[in-house]
Amino acid sequence: MEKYRDYTAVDFLNDESFLRWLTNPTQTEDDFWNEFLKSYPYKKAEIREATHVFNIFHSHEEKMGMNETYEIWSRIQKEAKTSKRWKLLKFVKYAAILVLVFFSGSVTYYMYQRTEKQYQFQLAGTPQISKDEAMIVLSDGSQVSLEKQMSQISYSKNGRQLIVNNDTINQKSGTEKEMINKVIIPYGKKSMIVLSDGTRVWLNAGSQLIYPSVFTNKTRQVMLVGEAFFDVTKNPGRPFIVRTTDVSVHVLGTRFDISAYPEDKLVQTVLEKGKVNLNYAGNGILNRDYVVEMVPNQMVILNKSTGEAKSQMVDVSKYVSWKEGMLEFEKVDLIRALKQVERFYNVKIYLADPLIGSYKLSGKLDLKDEPEKVLNVIKLTVPIDWKKKSNGDFILIKK
Template sequence: MASSSNDPFIIAAFISGSQQGTLTADEQEKLDAWIAASDENRQLWMELNNPEIQQQNVRAMGRFDETAGLERFLSNKPVKSNVHRMRVLHTWKWAAAVLVLALGVSTYFLLTHRTQNADRFGGKLAQQDIPPGKNGAILTLADGTQLVLDSLGEGKIATQNGTQISLNNNELKYDATAATDGVAHNTITTPKGRQYHVILPDGTEVWLNAASSIQYPVAFKGRERRVKISGEVYLEVAAKSWQPFIIETDQMKLEVLGTSFNVNTYDDEKTIRTTLLTGAVKITPMHAAQPKVLVPGQTAVLSKPDASEGATLTITETPDPDKIIAWKNGLFNFDGMDLYSVMRQLERWYNIDIQYVGKPENVIFKGKMHRNTNLSDVLKVLETMDVNLELKGNILYVK
């Protein structure tokens, strides 16, 4: 019997799970090991995640009899189909290809639009390409010194009021066991095209999306732990009932004990959204609206006040919290998103400028993609959905 690391159907199931963003950590580790085991494995992985090959597979779905193909495969009979460019070098490749097609992974990976116009590749994409964002941030110390974290080596990088600051596996960690009296604040800022993970002095873990920041003391002393954020941040707060964790933004304050939640407070969004995964959060708006307490599976939507009316705070149910934190798990999740929301995500992650030509149709998208995808591959997929795109230098024109 084949081991799980070589069994073609198990590997194919891992590939399916990876493309849908449903793998467990253990399954992802096994898939990574299989990919790294040979050049042949890496080649198939690249083929199955290539948008052009995915598009060919989608077109072939209507002509391919998955059940008959699978039965013929199991009986060692040749599979007859019109699937082109599906290079068959070994038996396990057939297993992977058949199963992936049978599960419809190609159609899921390619974002689907309400229209049937899936074969159109309108627009002109420049021959250049823009790579995806990566881990990296700027650390500003209490004295104003700035350190570009993705350019530093491993180990201790600074000491602030007795607190040791170190880098380990592209993560920033604080050790406040020898912290002295006095207050010193650090700030981590992620530019566009960067994201970062930091472990605060109390053990709280923070993930920053692109164009975000968090300011915090190098040691939490006193009756509360207080930080200030901007952009989009996911936190897993260390539980300390005697020392509440307080988060400030320009528009509201959140008070938590021990919990995990996501806060989206980008300036270019119309609302500030706080989604709770575990624990409890009390939200106190800065402008008039009454405080509210979130329970897991809920999102607080805070409107931004303007000259005509104050802020409003509403609570909605969140049936799929994983969609909200897809960015933290390395995915774009565009389910139910309109054109302008998708473009704002691309603008931050790829560090590009978006220019709208006229008034493009505000289409609704559905599907997921890995964030480690080059921009050109993302645009090719988006162009199958009545979106006309043209990339010139660092500017993406949407028509």
């Protein structure tokens, strides 16, 4: 920080760290420069000057709409697939000349399988969950806000018409490309969506679901950020795939819950009925993908940082009761339970002592009550007390 003491506006503008702070700041830069301004208040004028000049040069940016962003992305995927196949054809031609016909056949099949899998990327990388507004974003980029605490959305078979909380909306028909829709549910709200194939999805607070209004591909694919319970309509010819950043679940027809919040360290999948394949990327030297074939009442928890998966048999109802407005726990870490309460009510709960978080919690919480009442119920089972701050945040203290 010392070296900036005698910097002029020009020097600042020539400094990479300063420029990054103005163009594309990270937390580190933000902290550093705010700290610098505090320590050297007499540099304020120079910095203001530098910022002013910067602003003259820094011109207005042209942006793509969300649908344009998705459109290009789906074109990249498609192109990637076809080019790979074309290369493959060439390869097969040579292979056929050199090797026995049946042998090359098996190679083709193997390669084809690989291509299919390799180029199904997902576009759920950046969750932008707005603080308070629930909405559905249609393929043309238009947004329809969902005002209710619990919104209902349902699609007609051809995907062109959807009913949102009893209002009917017609989507402009894009004949060739899939119409990508997105539902964003902030903390404190929930939603139930009936997709065009009849699959029902309960979307929990603080979650997003990206899906085509009608499924035109060989597989039915949706992308999830956050938590959702799926009741998938059976269609053996068209597997249903739920993708999250860390796992993907392949199903034919079944009921299951996935919790994959970006801020959580764990991704949790619970199967209620039917059969699913849970896929996740391995972290080892071989870097191969793992597949777990799950059976009813099985829960698989994947640790995102270590890549380790743990499996156990559970009482499913405890993990899916949130869609009925209940939370049920059995020897769950208090910190994990509180996270769910936070999301449901869109409140912040802090722990005065981090050790409180490891208390085990068992029991039922009725989320129809106020958060204060819920905390009072928790108080009965673990030795804590709570206070409410003036800004509405809660603090838990050890008793």
